[in-house]
Amino acid sequence: MTAAYNKSGRSLEPRSFLRVLNLFYLCDNDLRSAKAHLKTSQATPVCTYEDYPYPWAWYAWGGPDKALDALKVRFAATDAVHHFFYCGEQRKVMQRAPNLGEKARHTQGMPTEDLVNFLARLVSRM
Numbered sequence: 001m002t003a004a005y006n007k008s009g010r011s012l013e014p015r016s017f018l019r020v021l022n023l024f025y026l027c028d029n030d031l032r033s034a035k036a037h038l039k040t041s042q043a044t045p046v047c048t049y050e051d052y053p054y055p056w057a058w059y060a061w062g063g064p065d066k067a068l069d070a071l072k073v074r075f076a077a078t079d080a081v082h083h084f085f086y087c088g089e090q091r092k093v094m095q096r097a098p099n100l101g102e103k104a105r106h107t108q109g110m111p112t113e114d115l116v117n118f119l120a121r122l123v124s125r126m
Contacts (some may be wrong), residue, residue, distance in 0.1 A: 054079065059098050061103040
């Protein structure tokens, strides 16, 4: 995010932050183990901040997944001015929310230049 602000020529305001919302809130570094835990849970807790408005929503939840797709549905109503995700298949930032069948690529191993350029354009319009 800092690189995008630098590229846009704007500076971050003091105490700025980035809020990350997750499909589920379970600390487990093994996705298989976390999904197994989800199957046995009565209810998946959600974050109250999911209902807040945001200047943008960046989706990064991977591809279709039987265990996780149902959790993605609640983000369809995210109140954001800009929705986007990085599409690995097309190798570009898509300026909309992904559908469940699309792979909203996670940031690990993602080429950053396209994303920094995209974010810089968003920031410069704020």
